[in-house]
Amino acid sequence: MNAYVGTPTSRVDGRAKVTGAAKYAGEFPADGLVHGFIVEATIPRGRIARLDTSAALKVNGVLDVLTHANRPPLAGNDEAWKDEVAPEKGSPFRPLYDDTIKFSGQPIALVVAEDWETAKFAATLVRVEYKPSSFATDLEGERSSAAEMDKPLKPRGNAAAALARAAVRHEADYVIPTEHHNPMELFATTAVWDGGGKLTVYDKTQGVQNVHKFLCAVFGKKPDDIRVVSPYVGGAFGSGLRPQHQVVLATLAALALKRSVRVVLTRQQMYGLGYRPMTIERVGLGAKSDGTLDAVTHEAIAITSRYEDFARNDTGWAEQLYKSPNSRFSHKLVHLDVATPCDMRAPGAASGVCALECAMDELAVALKLDPIELRLNCYSDRDQSENLPYTSKQLRECYARGAEAFGWSRRNPAPRSMHDNHELVGWGMATGVWEALQMPVAVRIALTSNGHAEVSCAASDIGTGTYTVVAQVAADALGLPIENISVRLADSTLPQAPVEGGSWMAASSAHAVLAAAEEVRKELLSLAGKMPGSPLANAELADTVLIDGNIAGISDHSRAVSIADAMRHGNIERIAKEKLNHFDEDKKHARNTHSAVFAEVKIDEQLGVIRVTRIVSAVAAGRILNTKTGRSQIMGGVVWGIGMALHEETVMDHRFGRIMNANIAEYHIPVNADVHDIDVIFVDEPDAHINKLGVKGLGEIGIVGVPAAIANAVYHATGKRIRRFPITLDKLLG
C-alpha cells in the first residue's frame, strides 16, 4: 500500500509533452477546417457607427465576416452568459452581441477564411467607424469614485480607535499594478462540426463542463449537441476559468457556416481578456509597546469593469495570520472602461498579502524587532473572523525550517549592512497563506480483468499535475502498478468536475478516485467472496484492500484472490464504477495552507540592478501527493512572485484607454536568467481533519508572500521602501 502517493513520481503525461504528441485546443484536425480571425475595437467606450466588411469579403478565400449585424442568434439574457465563475453582480460581456463598445480590444467582428493567414490579412481590411463616448481607465484618477462592496468582512473591536492610540503605528498605500496571466499557449478553440447542429469543441479552458453549460445556454443547445474537450492546456493560471471570446466566436462561426472553425487569439488579443486588477492596498497596523498587534486595517481599492463587479478577498488575510483584538477591512471597486478582471494565481491573496507582509516588515523595523519575531508575537492559532481553530497549521515550523535553511540567524538587521563586494545584499521574509478548498468531483474507474484501469473525470490538468496525482492515487487504491493506469481528463462527457482552480483539484479529484476505487473493491469482494473456498468468503469491505493485483485481507495479504480470478469467476471482463467524492461537513475548523518565504537580493545600487539570488519557500500544505510535481508547482509560484516583485505590469495609456505593452517583449515576465536558486521545503503537516488523505493543494500558495519577501529584501539591502510594484530599477535610483 502507499506505493506512489507521496513519492516523486514523474509526470505520466511527460512523454506526450516532450515528444510534441500532446495536442492542445488549437491543434485538433478537422475535415474542411476554416479559420476565424478577430477584429477588435480600438476605442474603450462608445458605439460602432459603421462597420464596412466589403473589402474583406472580396479577398479570395474569405468565407464570411460575422458582426453584431449579421450573426446567428445569441442568448439575450444575462443568466445564459453567467458561467459558473462569473461575478454575481453584473452583465457578462457578449461578443458580437450589439454595437456597444465596452473596452479597447473588444472583439467586434470575426473574419472567416479558408486559411489563417488570409483571415488575418482580410481582418486588416475591415473598416470601422465609431461613435466614441467619454471614458475613464485610470484607477488612481478615479479613486474618489471607489464604492464599497456590499459584503465586507465583519469588523472586530474598534480598529480606528486602537490604531489612533497605538504605541507604534504604520500606515501606507501599496500599489499593485494590473497584471496579465500570459500563459504560453494562445487561447484557441477548434469547433468541429459534427453535422446536424452538433459540435465537438476543443477549447483552451480550465473547466470543460463550465464551457459546455455556457455554450448550451448561449446558443440554445441541448446538452448532447455540444461536447467540450481540452486534454492539454498550455498554462492558464486563472485566465481559462471563464469561457473566453474565442470559444463563443468559433462556436458562432461553426453554427453559421455549418463547418469546422478554429479561432486562435493573438498574444495581443489576449490582453483583452481578464487580468489581475490593479489595486491600491491601504494597510494600517497598530502595535503595543510589547510588540503585539492591537489593530489591523486593510482597505483595497480595485479596478473592475463597468459591466461586472469582480472582487476577490484581498484584505481578510490578517484575520488568519495575526492576532489582533481590533480589525477592519474593506474592499472598494472603481468601475472603468476596461474588460472585467478575473482570477489570476492566488487572486486577492497575491496582492493583499503582499501589502500586508510589506507593512508587517515596516512595523517590525519601527518596533526594532526581527520580522519573524513580530510574526511569532502575534501568531494566531485561530481564524479570528470565524473564531475557529485550523485543521492543521504548521506555520511556526515553516518559519523555523525556512529560517534555518536560509541562514536567517546570520542576518544583520540594519539596512545597508550586508555586502557582496560592491553589491548590497538584502535578506527579507514574508508569510504566505491560502485556502485549502475542496469541491465535488466524480471519477469513473473502469477496471479490466487484465489488471488495467481507466480512470476518468472531466477535471483539467493545466500543468498542475492532475493526470499524475490521479494516476498515483488510483494505482495505490487499486493495488496496481502506475503503468496499468490510464487517465482520461477534460471531456465534458466524463464524470463531473468544477473548473480547475483555487488549488482545490488535487484533494478533490484524489478523494473521488478513492471513492470510486472503493466501489470497485466492493464489487470485487462480492465476486471473490462467492468463489468456492474463497479466503475472503466472510470478509467485510473495510477489512479488505487491493494490493499487488489482488483483493486481500487488510491485515493478512496472503488471504487473497487475484483480480483476474475474481472477475473470471464472475464471468465479467470489466468493472466500471463512478462515484462522487465525499467530504465530511466540518464547520468547526478553518482550512488553510501556509508558507514562510525568504529572499536574498543583490543590488548594484548605482545602477539599480536587482538580482534575486536565493529564495527559500517553506510550505505547510498537508500531505504532498507528489513531491516532484509539488515542488515544481511551488517553484513556479516563486517565479511568479519574482515577476510580480520586479517585472510585471500592464501599462495603459489612459488618453487612448489602450494597453501599450500588449506583448511578451515589453510585458516582462522572468526569463531563465532571472531565476537562480529556489529551495522548496515541504514542512510535515499531518492533518486528520481536512480529508482522508490530509491533502490541501499547492497551486496558489507558492506565489503568496514572495513579492513581499523580495520587496522587504530590497529594503534591507538599500534602506529604500518601494511600495509601488513592480520594483523596477528607476525606482531605486532616486
Place this chain on the structure above:
Amino acid sequence: MAEAAHQIAERIPINLVVNGVGRTLNLVPWTTLLDALRDHLALTGTKKGCDHGQCGACTVLVDGRRVNSCLTLAVMMDGAEVTTVEGLASDGTLHPLQQAFIDQDAFQCGYCTSGQICSAAGLLAEGHARDAGEIRELMSGNLCRCGAYPNIVAAIQQAMGRP
C-alpha cells in the same frame, strides 16, 4: 460582383526536409515556417506562443541551428533541413534531452517544452554553455510561464552528462 475579387499572391513550391523526410509544399509567401509545420504538415509539436519572436515556443533547428520559426518565411527556407521536436526521438527512444526533461520535471503545462528542448539541442551543438549561468543566459530566449527554469537548467545539465 461590382469589383474584382482581391487575389492573394500566388503559391510557390517549396521543398523542405523535415525530420529527415523530404516534403514539397505549395505556399503563399506570407506563410511562416511555423504555420507551414503546424497547419500544412500537421506537425503541431512546434508551438505558437506569441508569433513575434518573443517567447521561443516555436524554436526548431534549421540546418542544425536553433531559430524562431514564427519569424521565418517558409519560402525563404526552400531546400533547408528542419528538425522539430517530433524528429528528436529515434526508434521510440527518447533523445537524452527529452528524457532529462521528464526526469527533472522541467515542464508543467508542456506548451513551451518543444521549444525549450529544440533550443537546448541547439545550445548543446553550439558548445558555448559550460555552466549553469551560461545555460540560463543562452536559454533566456525561451520563456516558461509555469516557471520551470531551474528544472530546465538541471535537465540540460543532465543531458550534458554533468550531475
Place this chain on the structure above:
Amino acid sequence: MNNFQYSRATDVTDAIRLLAANPGARLIAGGTNLIDLMKENVERPSRLIDISRLPLRKFEETADGGLRIGALVPNSDLAYHPLIEQRYPLLASAILAGASAQLRNMASVGGNLMQRTRCAYFYDTATPCNKRNPGSGCSALDGLNRNHAILGTSASCIATNPSDMSVALAALNALVHIAGPAGERVIALTDFHRLPGDAPHVDTNLGAGEIITAIELPSRGFAQNYSYLKIRDRLSYAFALISVAAALDLNGNAIREARLALGGVAHKPWRSLEAEAALRGKAATPDHFSHAADLLLQGATARAHNGFKIELARRAIVRTLTQAADATPQSQSHKKIA
C-alpha cells in the same frame, strides 16, 4: 501580414534592379524585425526581395589591418568568430547582450543596422505616430515615454534605436559599405542612422534602392580595454534602457584615446567626440569619467517618465569606463555587474 509578392535576388545587382523595379518593395534577410512589423501591419511592403542567399557572408581582412564583414553574416556567427573575439571583443560583447540565441542565429549584420524602434506607439496602429504615419503626431511626447530618448530628440519623435550591435560599431568607427543604382559608397556607421528631426519616418541615410553589402572595422579594436554594459528591466532578453560601449587605449593609467557610445538614449547610437576628447591625455579615474559623462549628457532632456535615464546614463558611463580601464572580463552569463 499584407498581401505581398516574393522574389529571390540572384546577386547584388539583381537585388538593386528588383528594388528599382518595385516601388514599395523591401529587402529581407534574417527577417526578425521586418516579419514582426509586417505581422503588426506596421510594415506593408508590396514585395519582399529575398537577399538571404547572396554571397555576402565573408570575413575579409582589409589592407590596413581591419576586417570587412559581409552584410549577411548572422549576428551569432559574428559574435563568436575568432577574429572578432580576439580583435574586437567589444563588438562580440554587445551582440551577445542583444536578443536571444535564436534571434542572433537568424538576424543578419545588415538587418541589425536596419532594425526599427521599439516605441509602443510605433507598433500600435491605433495610435498616432509620426514615424509610422508621418504627420499624425507623436503619442510618446506626452504619453508613456519611460523607454524613450533623452538626446537628439525632436518635437516630432522621441523614439530610440534598439540595436546593441550598432552601439559597439559606432564606438569602433565602423564603416558601412553600400551598393546602389549609382554604384558603391562607404559611410561611417555614425552617419548611417539619422536623428528624427522633422522626418522621423526616415531611420537611416540609406538611399532609395540601396543595399548594405558589408560593414568594415578599422584595425583598432581596443581589445585590451573595453566594456559593453547594458541596463534593462530584466536580466536577459530585453531591450536596453541604457547601454554603453566604452573602449580605451591606455598608456599605464593615462588615456591615449577613448571611445564612448550609448544605446537606448537616442534615435541613433550616440557618440560624443567632445567627451572622448576630454578624456584624452587624462588619467583613467572616476572623476575624469564623470566629467566625460557630463559632457556627453549636455543637453539631455527628459519627458515625464524617462528622467531617470539621464542619471542612469551618467552612472553607467562611469561604470563602463571603469570596467574598460580595469580590463574587467565581459560576461553576459554572470549577471553581477562588475
